[in-house]
Amino acid sequence: MLAAIITLGLLAAVFGLVLGYAAIRFKVEGDPLADKINAILPQTQCGQCGYPGCRPYAEAIAKGEADINQCAPGGEAGIVKLADLLGRDPKPLSEAHGQVKPKMLAVIDEATCIGCTLCIQACPVDAILGAAKQLHTVIASECTGCELCVAPCPVDCITMEPVKKNIREWTWSFPEPPQEEPVLPKGAHG
Amino acid sequence: MVVSRTAAGRTGFAQGRTRVIRRLWKFNGGVHLPGHKDESTRLPVTRAHLPKRLILPLHQHIGEAAEAVVKVGDHVLKGQMIAHAKGFVSAPLHAPSSGTVVEIGDLPVPHPSGLNAPCIVMETDGEDRWTELRPHCDYDQLDPSHLRNIIREAGIVGLGGAGFPSFIKLNPGPGKTVDTLILNGVECEPYITCDDMLMRERGQEIICGLRIMRHALHARACVIAMEDNKPEAYAALLAATRGTDIEVIQVPTIYPAGGEKQLIKVLTGMEVPSNGLPIHIGIVCHNVGTAVAVYRAIEHGEPLISRYMTITGGNIVQPRNLEVLIGTPVKDLLDECGWHPDTLERLVMGGPMMGFSLPGDDVPVIKTTNCILAMTRDDAPAHRPVMPCIRCGACADACPVNLLPQQLYWHAHAKDLDKIQEYDLFDCIECGCCSYVCPSNIPLVHYYRYAKTEIWAAEREKQKAEQARIRHEFRLQRIDREKAERAAKHAQKKEELTSITTKNNEE
Ligand code: SF4
Ligand code: SF4
Numbered sequence: 001m002l003a004a005i006i007t008l009g010l011l012a013a014v015f016g017l018v019l020g021y022a023a024i025r026f027k028v029e030g031d032p033l034a035d036k037i038n039a040i041l042p043q044t045q046c047g048q049c050g051y052p053g054c055r056p057y058a059e060a061i062a063k064g065e066a067d068i069n070q071c072a073p074g075g076e077a078g079i080v081k082l083a084d085l086l087g088r089d090p091k092p093l094s095e096a097h098g099q100v101k102p103k104m105l106a107v108i109d110e111a112t113c114i115g116c117t118l119c120i121q122a123c124p125v126d127a128i129l130g131a132a133k134q135l136h137t138v139i140a141s142e143c144t145g146c147e148l149c150v151a152p153c154p155v156d157c158i159t160m161e162p163v164k165k166n167i168r169e170w171t172w173s174f175p176e177p178p179q180e181e182p183v184l185p186k187g188a189h190g
Numbered sequence: 191m192v193v194s195r196t197a198a199g200r201t202g203f204a205q206g207r208t209r210v211i212r213r214l215w216k217f218n219g220g221v222h223l224p225g226h227k228d229e230s231t232r233l234p235v236t237r238a239h240l241p242k243r244l245i246l247p248l249h250q251h252i253g254e255a256a257e258a259v260v261k262v263g264d265h266v267l268k269g270q271m272i273a274h275a276k277g278f279v280s281a282p283l284h285a286p287s288s289g290t291v292v293e294i295g296d297l298p299v300p301h302p303s304g305l306n307a308p309c310i311v312m313e314t315d316g317e318d319r320w321t322e323l324r325p326h327c328d329y330d331q332l333d334p335s336h337l338r339n340i341i342r343e344a345g346i347v348g349l350g351g352a353g354f355p356s357f358i359k360l361n362p363g364p365g366k367t368v369d370t371l372i373l374n375g376v377e378c379e380p381y382i383t384c385d386d387m388l389m390r391e392r393g394q395e396i397i398c399g400l401r402i403m404r405h406a407l408h409a410r411a412c413v414i415a416m417e418d419n420k421p422e423a424y425a426a427l428l429a430a431t432r433g434t435d436i437e438v439i440q441v442p443t444i445y446p447a448g449g450e451k452q453l454i455k456v457l458t459g460m461e462v463p464s465n466g467l468p469i470h471i472g473i474v475c476h477n478v479g480t481a482v483a484v485y486r487a488i489e490h491g492e493p494l495i496s497r498y499m500t501i502t503g504g505n506i507v508q509p510r511n512l513e514v515l516i517g518t519p520v521k522d523l524l525d526e527c528g529w530h531p532d533t534l535e536r537l538v539m540g541g542p543m544m545g546f547s548l549p550g551d552d553v554p555v556i557k558t559t560n561c562i563l564a565m566t567r568d569d570a571p572a573h574r575p576v577m578p579c580i581r582c583g584a585c586a587d588a589c590p591v592n593l594l595p596q597q598l599y600w601h602a603h604a605k606d607l608d609k610i611q612e613y614d615l616f617d618c619i620e621c622g623c624c625s626y627v628c629p630s631n632i633p634l635v636h637y638y639r640y641a642k643t644e645i646w647a648a649e650r651e652k653q654k655a656e657q658a659r660i661r662h663e664f665r666l667q668r669i670d671r672e673k674a675e676r677a678a679k680h681a682q683k684k685e686e687l688t689s690i691t692t693k694n695n696e697e
Binding site: 038041042043044045053054055124125126127142144165166167168169170171172173174175176 | 249299301302303305306307576605633636637639640642643644646647650651654655656657658659661662663664665
């Protein structure tokens with residue numbers, strides 16, 4: 001019992017030290033404007049903007065090196081928010097950086113997967129589980145739909161599927177706008 | 191704060207008993223609607239026929255969906271738990287009759303989206319055989335937390351419509367005291383009469399349930415409220431409360447007097463703060479049906495597996511109330527009361543103001559279903575043309591929450607989801623008074639629902655993005671760390687090698 005407590009205590013202390021060290025050693029230097037921009041970006045980490053992730057793109061915008069219309073997953077709403085933040089005019093998504101698409105989810109065909117781990121290395125958010133020579137699966141709730149795992153797969157067993165509508169995340173449609181031409185109502189109102 | 195004028199008086203119903211005449215307040219706005227209540231109150235309530243198939247959605251309440259604990263092929267008894275509560279805000283599900291589980295999968299459920307959701311489907315065996323029940327005849331000997339546990343295990347949720355797990359609302363929380371426990375029998379939507387019939391027929395059970403709830407909450411006073419268009423129910427409850435200190439109060443008939451915050455205002459003059467709960471002003475409100483469910487759970491050990499339900503509308507041959515097993519397909523109920531499939535214009539679950547259209551008659555009824563409304567063309571007037579807002583302000587006059595529906599509409603229309611929240615969008619109870627009075631026929635509530643669900647969706651997106659950001663940064667750190675470790679190992683090996691070579695050289 002005592003041995004167990006001491007071992008666990010020691011383990012806790014060691015991990016604490018390692019984490020503490022990592023926090024200092026790998027601290028991301030704060031840049032308030034880049035932080036604000038990064039908070040607007042969708043964190044898909046897909047690289048379609050031409051930068052290796054959302055944060056680098058945010059930093060590039062903050063430095064004035066990149067335009068605000070390069071993020072396809074953020075869509076029009078994202079561009080409008082960026083324009084608001086930076087006091088610029090919104091503009092349409094730049095064509096060179098992809099198109100707005102419905103949200104997708106990577107699905108691995110487990111029958112074909114050979115367990116090569118290449119997709120795990122590609123996934124920017126560690127959303128793929130599996131070890132060498134064992135079949136891999138995608139943690140659906142963590143997948144950002146970035147598609148980065150699709151190309152590296154040597155047996156083409158990863159497909160992108162549209163995210164299924166589920167009842168809890170369903171939203172009411174936007175109502176039909178009123179007709180501009182006034183029409184006389186039929187019958188009196190209740 | 192409660193100003194009760196204690197003018198004593200004797201009424202014909204409570205002979206020899208002094209009644210307190212309570213002063214009533216008014217809420218702003220509201221509308222007077224044609225009631226359509228007589229049609230469905232002519233027949234006494236009977237049990238609906240036992241259906242062949244019961245379809246039980248795992249999510250029938252506010253909170254997390256329940257989790258199935260049975261498999262296809264299992265034989266289950268009436269009242270046996272078939273899905274357990276997952277998480278704190280959740281409710282378990284019980285088999286409404288005995289039979290076999292034949293399917294667990296996604297099926298159409300009553301929901302405005304028309305989407306499918308996970309359900310347990312069972313085929314009944316016709317025996318309707320109960321599982322072993324554990325009644326408690328001395329509730330006042332039980333600890334309130336024990337009572338709440340039984341009520342939670344019985345799967346009881348608010349039967350008035352929202353479906354919030356009842357045991358949570360029976361816990362005042364640390365340091366809070368309950369002054370008044372209100373039982374809500376105000377059924378203000380047109381057509382619906384199930385609470386009315388319940389009060390007429392089950393007065394004793396309502397009072398027993400109320401006593402148990404009072405014990406759980408240590409409530410000082412108890413009030414049962416209904417509108418003044420239910421004289422039979424009023425008389426029945428007066429008789430049932432004779433010799434007790436429970437007040438039975440009639441409130442003026444106006445829609446939506448049955449809304450929780452509206453009823454509290456009418457009875458006490460107090461306003462529940464925006465974003466607040468009734469308990470913050472010492473009040474707890476439960477539906478009369480919930481009280482009956484609580485009574486049956488404690489004194490008979492029965493879980494919530496059935497409820498009173500109104501089947502009505504111009505399309506129904508014999509509109510009435512039935513005691514229906516949860517999970518009964520809507521079609522079975524329509525068949526039992528008789529209907530005309532060819533002239534059915536709209537099938538609604540709930541009332542005409544706050545209910546929603548059903549995609550078909552194959553969906554089941556759930557714990558929160560109070561009414562099936564089958565409308566012909568006459569009940570459901572054709573869609574009137576929508577015209578631009580003329581800024582008449584009628585909507586603001588009608589809003590019982592004192593909101594500015596016109597402003598909410600403009601911001602929802604402009605999709606300005608930040609601005610609309612400044613106008614207290616989330617205080618809107620979606621009662622539909624504003625749409626009802628709008629001379630331009632603008633579907634105002636539809637706009638508010640759109641805005642609410644969009645705001646929630648944006649909130650979820652944001653949380654997901656934050657999660658992805660953290661995971662991505664964590665990954666970058668991990669890769670860095672691995673690189674550093676590899677480099678360190680490399681350096682160490684190199685050093686060892688060089689030291690060996692130098693040693694060798696020295697020798
Ligand atoms: S639906 Fe909302 S805005 Fe309209 S009257 Fe009711 S509470 Fe007010
Ligand atoms: S009732 Fe209709 S037309 Fe009148 S102000 Fe409100 S939204 Fe506009």
